[in-house]
Every structure is written in C-alpha cells, then in structure tokens.
Amino acid sequence: MKIVIDAREYPTSTGRYIRKLIEYLEIIDADSDREYVIMLYSKNFNDYQPKAKNFSKVSADFKEFTFSEQFGFLRFIRSLKAGLVHFTLVQQPILYPGKVVTTIQDYSTLRFVNPSKNIIYFRIKQLAYALVNLIVPRKSKYLITPTQFVKQEVISFAHVKPEKITVTLESADKITVPAEEFSMLKNSPFVMYVGRALPHKNLQRLIDAFEILKQSHPDLKLVFVGKKDQLIERHLAYASKRGVKDVLATGYVSEGQLRWLYEHTACYCFPSLSEGFGLPALEAMCHGAPVASSNASCLPEVSEDAAHYFDPLDVDDMAAKINEVLTDEKLRNDLIKKGAEQVKKYSWKRMAEETLEVYKKASR
Numbered sequence: 001m002k003i004v005i006d007a008r009e010y011p012t013s014t015g016r017y018i019r020k021l022i023e024y025l026e027i028i029d030a031d032s033d034r035e036y037v038i039m040l041y042s043k044n045f046n047d048y049q050p051k052a053k054n055f056s057k058v059s060a061d062f063k064e065f066t067f068s069e070q071f072g073f074l075r076f077i078r079s080l081k082a083g084l085v086h087f088t089l090v091q092q093p094i095l096y097p098g099k100v101v102t103t104i105q106d107y108s109t110l111r112f113v114n115p116s117k118n119i120i121y122f123r124i125k126q127l128a129y130a131l132v133n134l135i136v137p138r139k140s141k142y143l144i145t146p147t148q149f150v151k152q153e154v155i156s157f158a159h160v161k162p163e164k165i166t167v168t169l170e171s172a173d174k175i176t177v178p179a180e181e182f183s184m185l186k187n188s189p190f191v192m193y194v195g196r197a198l199p200h201k202n203l204q205r206l207i208d209a210f211e212i213l214k215q216s217h218p219d220l221k222l223v224f225v226g227k228k229d230q231l232i233e234r235h236l237a238y239a240s241k242r243g244v245k246d247v248l249a250t251g252y253v254s255e256g257q258l259r260w261l262y263e264h265t266a267c268y269c270f271p272s273l274s275e276g277f278g279l280p281a282l283e284a285m286c287h288g289a290p291v292a293s294s295n296a297s298c299l300p301e302v303s304e305d306a307a308h309y310f311d312p313l314d315v316d317d318m319a320a321k322i323n324e325v326l327t328d329e330k331l332r333n334d335l336i337k338k339g340a341e342q343v344k345k346y347s348w349k350r351m352a353e354e355t356l357e358v359y360k361k362a363s364r
Contacts, residue, residue, distance in 0.1 A: 001083035001363050002035045008060060009089060011044045013195070014105065016279065017146070017170055018088050019048075024352030026052040034359075037080060064091040065125055084363055086355075087136075094135045101362050102140040106276025106297075107133070107153055112200040115234070134158055141362045144355065146170050146277040149298035168354040169302075171346035172282035179263055180256030184248070190221040191322060192265040192289075194258070194280045197224065197231035202271040202294065202312050204238060209271075211244045212319035217326065221246040225253055225261060262287035267325045270294055271312050278302050282346060285339030290332045292322045306342035308335060 005022065009015040022038060029036075030052035039060035040048060050056055058080070062073035074093035077085060085092075086101045109129050114122055137143055137158035143165045145151045151165045191210065197203050203224065210222040224232055228251040239247040253261065262268070268284035270293040278299045281291050285306060293299050294312035308331065310321035324331055 001033075002037060002081065003359055004037045004039060004077065004080050004082040004085045006060075006085070006087045006089070006092065007038045007040050007048065008062075008064070010040055011047050014089070017103070017105070020171070020348040021088070021352055021355060022048065022055075024349045025356065026050070026055055028349070028353060029356055030054065037082070064089075065128055069093060070095070084359060086359070087140075090133055090136050091129075092132075092136060094132060094139070099362055100136075100140045101142050101144065101358055102136050103144040103146075104133070104137065104150060104154055105146060106150055106274065107157065108198075108200045108274045108276070111274060112198065114198060115231070137164075140164075142166065142358050144168050144358060147298040147301050149301055150276050166354065166358050168351045168358075169346055170277050170279060170351055171348040172279055172286050172343055173348075174286040175255050175259035175262075177255045177259065179260040180254055182250070182253070182257050182260050182264075185221065185223065185261070185264070188221050189217070189219055189266045189326075190223045190264075191267045191269050191326075192223040192225055192261055193269055193271070194225040194283070196226060197229070197235050200272060200274045202273050203235050205312065205315050205318060206269060206271045207235060207239050207242070207244055207247060208315045209319040209322060210247065211242065212316065213323060213326075214244070214246070216323065220266070220326075221248060223261070223265075224249045225258065226250070227252060259287060262289050265289050267292050267322055269318075269322055270299065270307075271318060272296065272299065273312050275299060281307060282343050285343050288336050288340070290325050290335040291339060292318075292325050304342060306335060306338035 007018045010018055036055045038048060038057040040057055042059040042061050045059055048057060060076060062069045070093050074096055077096055084099045088103045090102060090104050137154055137160045145165055145167055148167055151167055154165060155162055213220055228249050232249050236249055262284055268289040268291045270281045272294050274297045281293055281303050284291050291307040293303055293307035293309055295309040296312050308321050308325050310318045
C-alpha cells in the first residue's frame with residue numbers, strides 16, 4: 001500500500017512532529033511492503049533525505065488556505081494514487097475522496113487573532129479554518145490528536161465519535177550538541193520563554209508579572225528565545241513603554257545556545273492560554289530547568305505534577321508562583337527531579353508506532 005504523508009510544514013516548529021514521525025517510521029517500518037511518499041515544498045525539498053528504501057519524496061507547492069490547495073493539490077494527490085493520505089495538519093483539500101488520516105494539533109487559530117496580520121484577511125482565514133475543522137474530522141477515516149484535551153475539543157466542535165480519534169503523545173529530546181554560553185546572560189539570573197509571541201502565548205501578562213518580580217529581584221532578566229519578528233517587537237515596545245527593564249529577545253539561537261539557556265535559567269515559564277501539547281515545557285525539563293506553567297488547556301495533562309501552576313489570567317498569581325520557584329529551594333529541587341521523571345513518559349518512537357497502527361486500521 002502507498003501511504004502519502006503531507007510534510008509541507010516540515011522545517012517549522014510545528015514540523016517537529018512531522019520530522020519525528022517520519023524519522024521513526026523509517027526505522028520501524030523500513031522492511032514492510034508499505035511505500036511512503038513524503039510531500040514537501042520545493043524550497044524545503046532538500047531538508048529531508050529518505051533513509052529507507054520504501055520512502056521517497058515529491059514536491060508539492062500548494063500553499064495552505066488557498067484555492068490552489070483545494071483544487072490543484074487535490075489533482076496532485078489523486079495523481080499519486082495513494083492508498084492512504086496522512087494530512088499532518090487539518091488544512092487539506094476537503095473534496096479529496098480517498099482514505100484519509102488527519103492530525104489535529106489544536107484550535108488556537110480559531111480562538112485568537114494574530115495582530116501582525118491584516119484583520120479582514122485573518123477573519124476570513126478563521127472562517128475558512130472553522131469550515132475545514134467541521135468537514136475534515138467527519139470525512140477523515142481516523143483522526144490523531146496529541147492530547148486528550150484536544151481530543152475532547154474535536155469531539156465537542158466537530159461532533160465526531162470518540163473511537164474515531166487516537167491520542168498519540170508527542171515527546172521532547174535532550175539537545176546533544178555541547179552547550180554554548182550565551183554571553184549576554186553570563187552570571188545573570190533569568191526567567192525564559194521559548195517560542196513565538198502569538199496572542200495566545202500570553203506574553204504581555206508575563207511581562208506584567210515580571211514587573212512585579214523586579215521589585216524583589218532587581219537583577220532578574222526576562223528572556224524571550226526565538227525569532228525576532230513583528231510580534232516580539234510589539235512586546236518589547238510594550239515593556240519599554242511601561243518602563244520594565246531587562247526584558248530581552250535573543251533572536252535566533254543555535255542548538256548549543258538553547259541548551260545553555262535551558263540549563264542556566266532560574267525558571268522556565270510557560271504562560272500560554274492555549275496549547276495542543278506544550279512541547280517547550282518538556283524540553284525545559286529535559287535539561288533540568290524548573291518549570292512554572294499556566295494551568296490552561298492541556299498543560300496540566302502533559303506536565304502533571306512536574307510543574308508549578310498558576311492562573312494565566314491572574315498576573316499576581318503568575319508572579320507569585322514564579323517567585324516561589326525562584327526562592328523555594330525545596331520546591332525547585334522537587335520540580336527538577338519530577339521533571340526528569342516526567343519526560344521519561346514520552347517517546348517519539350511510541351508515537352510513530354501508534355500512528356502506524358492507525359494507518360493499518362485505516363487501510364482495512
């Protein structure tokens with residue numbers, strides 16, 4: 001059987017799931033009679049090189065949420081004569097008549113507006129996204145979600161049966177390259193966040209909480225790790241306008257620098273209002289960082305008792321819980337110990353094995 005996997009998001013942060021899925025499928029299913037075809041954008045075509053003889057790749061230059069995706073991509077997929085298509089995100093040609101497995105990561109795009117986009121265009125995109133999220137779960141033979149939280153969201157929103165959905169927990173990896181000192185933070189205590197500055201990430205309230213923390217921790221820094229874009233610049237401008245000092249954005253960092261940041265942070269803070277899995281918290285735990293986390297969406301499900309939780313809408317509570325992580329040595333040590341145990345519960349290989357079982361069911 002030919003299985004086609006949509007990997008157009010291969011190089012992105014969301015693409016971590018896709019990269020790991022393909023990596024482990026090549027290990028666990030290399031000797032089967034199943035043929036895998038990986039669809040990639042041409043600009044990222046060389047990012048993936050097949051390692052197993054039953055894996056190949058094709059270029060699929062059909063941008064998401066476009067007429068090209070709905071019609072050109074539809075014709076292209078049909079030309080591949082797939083026995084099964086795994087769409088790793090919900091966006092896909094809704095008229096495709098073949099067997100489909102769809103992974104739904106979360107519903108954040110439905111709930112929050114991206115202020116860096118044209119508001120009219122973004123609202124139209126949200127409407128289209130809502131329509132796709134109603135149609136796709138019903139037409140897909142099986143669905144995959146990263147957590148029970150997202151599974152329940154899909155059941156409630158799309159009104160599909162629970163037995164149609166399989167939860168395949170994602171995982172985190174310890175960075176293996178040597179740690180590379182981030183010189184601007186040497187000998188400085190800092191709280192860090194990794195990721196984009198999208199509205200649901202709740203970074204403005206984190207800045208407000210940091211302003212409170214500065215009163216008792218004048219040397220403390222708040223560090224945003226990730227690409228410096230229009231969204232993060234807005235947050236830096238917000239901090240500057242309020243007179244909050246020592247709010248920094250690193251821009252792109254190397255794997256070695258990221259490892260050093262995780263290993264030296266006084267607290268990893270995850271203030272998000274909505275996540276599908278919440279990978280950065282597990283990544284922080286992999287490197288021995290104590291985690292203070294929002295108690296929203298799936299985050300308590302993923303981190304369990306290995307994080308110190310706060311109400312993400314309550315700035316005072318956020319500041320208080322981060323302060324406890326900074327000052328309570330027993331709490332810090334407990335969080336670090338529990339974090340090291342928590343990450344052992346997750347496995348990319350198991351995720352791929354469970355996904356393969358979904359493929360087998362869908363192909364019957």
